Amino acid sequence: MAYQLWYWPSIQGRGEFVRLPLEAAGIDYEDCARTRGVDALIADMDTRGPYAPFAPPYLDTGTMTIAQVAHILTWLADAHDLAPTDEATLFWTIQLQLTVTDMVAEVHNVHHPIAGGKYYDEQKDAAAANAEQFRAERMPKFLDYFEKATQANRGDWIAGDRWSPIDTSLFQLVAGLRYMFPKRMEAIEDDYPGLIALHDHVAALPGIVAYLASDRRIAFNEDGIFRHYPELDFA
C-alpha cells in the first residue's frame, strides 16, 4: 500500500521536507490533500483519535500515524534503508535534522513574529525588525553550522556514500533561502561551498530531477514558510 502523506495542498511548507526523500527514493505515496482537497485533510485529522497529530504533515504508514518532520524522516530512513548504519553518525544526522526544524521555525517567525494566526500585513514592522536580525545574525550562524557539517564527510553527502533525508532537507533549506532572500543569499553564498555543492548533488538525483520538473512540486509562494517579500531582503 502506498503511504498516505497528509499536508496542506497549496504550499511546500514543512511537508516538502517529507515529499523530497519520498521522491528521491521512489517510494510510493499519495499526497492526500492534493488529490482529495483540503477539507479532506481537516476531516482526516479528526478521525485520528487520541493519537492525532498536533498539525500536518503526518504520514500514515499503514500501521502507524507519525507526525513531526524529523520524526517522520527518521522512521522513513530506517524503514527504507536510507539512514547511516553507524549509530553515532545516525544520531548526528537526526540532530542535524532537528536543527533544520529549528531554523525553519525561525524562518517562519521572520514574517510572522507576532502571531501565526494573523496576516503578514498586520505585522510588517515587526517582520522588518525580525528579518534584519535574521539576515545579520541567524542566517550566518545556522549556515556556518551546516557548512561545517558538510565538511565532516569526504564524499558528496552528509554521511557515507549515499544520500539520506538530511541531504534532501539541506537542499530544501538552500532552495528556500534563495527564494526568500535572493539578495542576501547572493551576498553570502560563496561562504558555503560545501552546502551549495550538497544542494547541487541532491538536485541532480534522478528522482529529484523528475520531481522538480513535475507538477507535484508546488512553486514557492507567499502562503508557505519561505516567502519572498522584497522589503525583507537586503544583501
Place this chain on the structure above:
Amino acid sequence: MAYQLWYWPSIQGRGEFVRLPLEAAGIDYEDCARTRGVDALIADMDTRGPYAPFAPPYLDTGTMTIAQVAHILTWLADAHDLAPTDEATLFWTIQLQLTVTDMVAEVHNVHHPIAGGKYYDEQKDAAAANAEQFRAERMPKFLDYFEKATQANRGDWIAGDRWSPIDTSLFQLVAGLRYMFPKRMEAIEDDYPGLIALHDHVAALPGIVAYLASDRRIAFNEDGIFRHYPELDFA
C-alpha cells in the same frame, strides 16, 4: 561513568527537560557547567569537532554526544528502559515530545519576538502583542492537545503504568506556564484536569520530590525560557 550534561548553569531553560528524567530515574550525571562554570561549557562546545551540537543542551553518554532535547530524551528512555515498549505508543510519545519542543519555542518567542540576541526591554511592544495571541490562541490550542493526550491512557501516566520522559516534560510545561502566566493559568487550569493530575503525579515521584527540594533545581528566573513579566499576564 556518569553522563555529562552540558547546559547553561543559571537557568532551567531547555536543559531542565533533560535534568528532570535523569533525576526521576536516579541516573548518575554531572551538570557540567554548574560544577565547572559557563566558560567550561563554551570551551567544551569547541572541542566537539564536526559533530558539535548547534546549541546546549547536549549529553555526552561516554560514547556519543547527543543534542536536541527530544533526541536526548528518546535515547535516554531507550537506554534506561523508560520508554513505552509498544512501537506505536513509543512513536506517539516522541511526537508529543517534539510538540512540547514547538510550544517551548513559541514560549520563548513571547518575550523575544524580534530577536533572540536582543534584550526583552528592546522588544517590549512586540512582546505584548505576541503574548496577547499566545494567551488567547496558542495556550489553549497546545493545552487542549496535551489534555487530550492524557486521556488516551486510563492510568496515571501518558502511556502504560509508569512514567516516561514525556511525563516529566509535561510537568515542566505546566510548572513553567504557571510561573510565566499565573493569572492566565489560574483562569484556564480547570479545563485541563488530566494535565494537572499528570503534573501532580510527576511532582510526587520520589526522585522529583528530592530534586525540587535540592539546590540542583534552579529557580525560575527572567533569563530562562519561562519568564514572569506581569505586563504580559492577564486572565
